[in-house]
Amino acid sequence: MAELIYPGIVSCIALLVYYYTLLMSGLARGRFDVAAPSHDGPEEYQRYVRAHQNTLEHLVLFLPGLWLFAVAVDPIWASGIGIIWPLGRLMYARGYYQEAAKRQVGLVISMLPIYVLILGSLAGFLYAAVS
Secondary structure, three states: OHHHHHHHHHHHHHHHHHHHHHHHHHHHHHHOOOOOOOOOOOHHHHHHHHHHHHHHHHHHHHHHHHHHHHHHOOHHHHHHHHOHHHHHHHHHHHHHHHOHHHHHHHHHHHHHHHHHHHHHHHHHHHHHHHO
């Protein structure tokens, strides 16, 4: 149980990064004077909204992948690989806020751990099934 503390910490960090994008999107709504529930507004505003929405889309893959890997392979390795995701997501959002083209590096950095965690989980469970 003690080793599960680390994926738990990474999960909390990931959720805080998601909340950061939520907060920034909400603040942008006020800054660009976009009345709820509309998402129509200037391109600058839409980049904040897209950074938030895309982070949510990736979060639903990342969190289960992190925990599946922690169970199927190793919680410490899951945490080490998993900490890359929130860092990449911050880079993604901060770049996107500036201009759309600047989101690419953070996007790639945050996608890689998702692939590793999910495919690694599958390999770990398949190995356990045949052992």
